[in-house]
Amino acid sequence: MAKKIILKFxxxxxxxxxxAGCTTVEPWEREGLSSPIMILDKNPIxxxxxxxxxxxxxxxxxxxxxxxxxxxxx
Amino acid sequence: MKNSFxxxxxxxxxxxxxITTAALAQELPQDELQVNINSxxxxxxxxxxxxxxxxxxxxxxxxxxxxxxxxxVITAASMKCHFDSVYSFENIKQGIDAYTSxxxxxxxGADNTPDEFRGExxxxxxxxxxxxxLALNNLYSIEHDYSSETITGxxxxxxxxxxxxxxxxxxxxxxKNFPQTRIWTAKKNALSSSLTLTQxxxxxxxxxxxxxxxxxxxxxxxxxxxxxxxxVDSNFxxxxxxxxxxxxxxxxxxxRGIYRLSDLxxxxxxxxxxxxxxxxxxxxxxGKYQRLFHNNxxxxxxxxxxxxxxxxxxxxxIYSVEEPYMTVDPKLNGVFSNEIELNLTMNxxxxxxxxxxxxxxxxRFQFYIRRTDSPDWFSRFNILYSYLLSxxxxxxxx
Numbered sequence: 001m002a003k004k005i006i007l008k009f010x011x012x013x014x015x016x017x018x019x020a021g022c023t024t025v026e027p028w029e030r031e032g033l034s035s036p037i038m039i040l041d042k043n044p045i046x047x048x049x050x051x052x053x054x055x056x057x058x059x060x061x062x063x064x065x066x067x068x069x070x071x072x073x074x
Numbered sequence: 075m076k077n078s079f080x081x082x083x084x085x086x087x088x089x090x091x092x093i094t095t096a097a098l099a100q101e102l103p104q105d106e107l108q109v110n111i112n113s114x115x116x117x118x119x120x121x122x123x124x125x126x127x128x129x130x131x132x133x134x135x136x137x138x139x140x141x142x143x144x145x146x147v148i149t150a151a152s153m154k155c156h157f158d159s160v161y162s163f164e165n166i167k168q169g170i171d172a173y174t175s176x177x178x179x180x181x182x183g184a185d186n187t188p189d190e191f192r193g194e195x196x197x198x199x200x201x202x203x204x205x206x207x208l209a210l211n212n213l214y215s216i217e218h219d220y221s222s223e224t225i226t227g228x229x230x231x232x233x234x235x236x237x238x239x240x241x242x243x244x245x246x247x248x249x250k251n252f253p254q255t256r257i258w259t260a261k262k263n264a265l266s267s268s269l270t271l272t273q274x275x276x277x278x279x280x281x282x283x284x285x286x287x288x289x290x291x292x293x294x295x296x297x298x299x300x301x302x303x304x305x306v307d308s309n310f311x312x313x314x315x316x317x318x319x320x321x322x323x324x325x326x327x328x329x330r331g332i333y334r335l336s337d338l339x340x341x342x343x344x345x346x347x348x349x350x351x352x353x354x355x356x357x358x359x360x361g362k363y364q365r366l367f368h369n370n371x372x373x374x375x376x377x378x379x380x381x382x383x384x385x386x387x388x389x390x391x392i393y394s395v396e397e398p399y400m401t402v403d404p405k406l407n408g409v410f411s412n413e414i415e416l417n418l419t420m421n422x423x424x425x426x427x428x429x430x431x432x433x434x435x436x437x438r439f440q441f442y443i444r445r446t447d448s449p450d451w452f453s454r455f456n457i458l459y460s461y462l463l464s465x466x467x468x469x470x471x472x
Contacts, residue, residue: 014283014329025237026273032278036373037340037364037417040272040282040332045128045142046438046466049112053462054413057444059383059405060269060348060356062286063328 040065077266102138102207103200105131105471116460118453123147128196132472135202141209144198192217206231221247241270253297260293286326294318299451301400303393316401318388324350330360339365342377353387354406371421376414383409391448402451404444404458411444424471436466 004065026032032038041047049066107129114122128142198211206229213224224247231240249262266288273281295318303312330344346358362377386406388399415438422433440462449456 011327025277029277030274032334032337033274033339035334035340035366035370035398037338037366038278038280038332038334040280040330040342042419043108043466044438044467045108045110045126046436046464049110049126049309049464050440051232053440054112054118054441057355057442057458058381058409058411059352059354059386060326060346060350061324062266062288062348063326063346065270065282065284065286065328065330065344 088130102132102136102202102457103130105138106446106468106472107127108424108466108468110464112462112464114161114462117455118450118458120148130198137202138197138200140198141198142194142198142213144194145194146190146194146217148190148192170462183287190217192220194284219253220249220251222247224248237274239270241268241272243268243270249292251293251297256297260297262290262292262294264288264290275331281329281331281332283328283329286324287329288322288324290324291320292321294320294322295401297403301393301402303396312397314400316403317397317399318403318406319399322350322352324348328358338367338370340361342449352406354384356381356409357384358382366450368424371418371424372416375417375419377417378415379411379413381409381411381413385447404446404450408447409444411442413442415440430469432470434468434470436464436468438462438464438466 034040052062081241097266108127110126112124112126114120114124114372124144124146126142128140130138130140132138180351194213194215196211197215198209200207200209202208209226209228209230211224211226213222213226215222215224218367219424224245226243226245228241228243232238233240243266245264245266249264250259251262252259259342268286270284270297272285275281295316297315299316299321300313301316303314304310326348328346330342332342334338334340340363342360342362342364344358344360346356346360348354348356348358350418358379358381360377360379362375364373364375364456366373384451385408388397389401389403389406393400416437417438420433421431421434423431425435442458442460442462444458446456446458450458
């Protein structure tokens with residue numbers, strides 16, 4: 001029970017953290033984010049192959065992330 | 075567990091719906107051609123080569139189409155074994171490899187030629203509706219004893235001047251299993267959903283959070299694996315098929331962030347928790363360091379992934395009596411694994427004969443090691459180690 005409460009608390013905290021950051025960076029301030037090294041999963045096809053390898057050898061799945069533009073444009 | 079995840083999803087959506095600011099336009103994927111040649115080798119004697127070609131092309135300002143072809147070429151001659159004594163049905167093909175289901179050497183297989191082929195074909199559509207993008211994909215995979223059809227849908231909605239992207243994904247798949255050692259066809263269906271939030275938290279920091287839920291039903295076992303029951307008291311050894319539950323609820327939550335260390339380097343850190351109603355729970359930790367070289371035309375990356383997993387409630391190293399559920403699948407055993415990856419991406423401007431900055435070459439090397447709590451049912455090894463090598467070519471049309 002205590003574990004569930006802690007998990008919920010962490011979950012809420014993270015949500016607030018995400019929400020708090022919504023308008024902090026203007027589009028013209030994102031030069032540093034447009035670099036290719038700031039993109040999560042720059043190549044989704046390579047990522048798919050990696051996930052295929054892992055899921056064939058381990059018992060878990062999901063929540064492995066999705067691509068994001070370095071500029072935050074998804 | 076299922077209800078708990080539903081509660082989280084509802085809570086998540088309620089909070090996110092409160093974030094209302096002007097959004098800028100999303101963009102279509104880049105027009106590109108990509109060719110990858112991937113290979114896999116492990117100490118269990120399995121070798122796989124799989125080339126892949128994909129293309130993405132916009133057909134209007136708001137619509138883009140994609141196509142994908144992948145082929146697995148599997149050689150696993152050293153794993154050849156026989157289970158003729160386990161299955162004695164009539165009119166079935168026997169002499170099948172346990173891991174790849176390819177023909178064994180005495181039934182047409184060989185050590186130096188491919189034993190099995192799998193083809194995968196995909197078509198995709200990305201459509202913009204103002205600021206919102208909708209992506210639909212259809213994948214079809216076929217091999218001699220298995221087929222799978224998958225439809226995926228993804229909706230991405232930007233908020234807060236693109237500081238926030240909310241993405242909802244749905245995946246539905248229909249699989250058919252028609253093993254070479256049986257006379258029946260079994261079905262497996264899966265429905266998965268994910269909710270991803272990507273958030274810019276500063277001029278050098280992006281974070282991403284994802285919730286995942288999946289429900290599977292149907293034939294979830296591996297028809298080529300064999301359970302050995304050894305009873306010491308009555309001194310007998312018998313071989314049985316694996317029996318796994320016919321449904322599985324799976325949930326996972328992950329968070330990761332990428333931080334700009336300097337103009338030339340970044341660090342990505344991530345954590346994922348997974349749980350399901352087979353009592354498999356896992357923790358995954360990952361880290362990736364990337365650095366730019368040669369006027370930003372070369373990217374060198376080094377990453378590490380550490381994984382811990384508990385075993386399924388019905389997994390046993392040794393079964394002494396017949397039980398309702400029995401499995402020897404190493405994926406359902408207690409697992410510790412580590413994967414190290416080194417990758418290099420080079421702009422085509424640096425490549426001899428190509429000299430085109432729209433081209434990109436990449437190379438990846440991965441070393442993966444997995445230790446299970448008890449020896450593998452077939453090889454009797456506790457440790458699997460594998461090498462993955464990939465070479466890719468990418469060309470941007472615009």
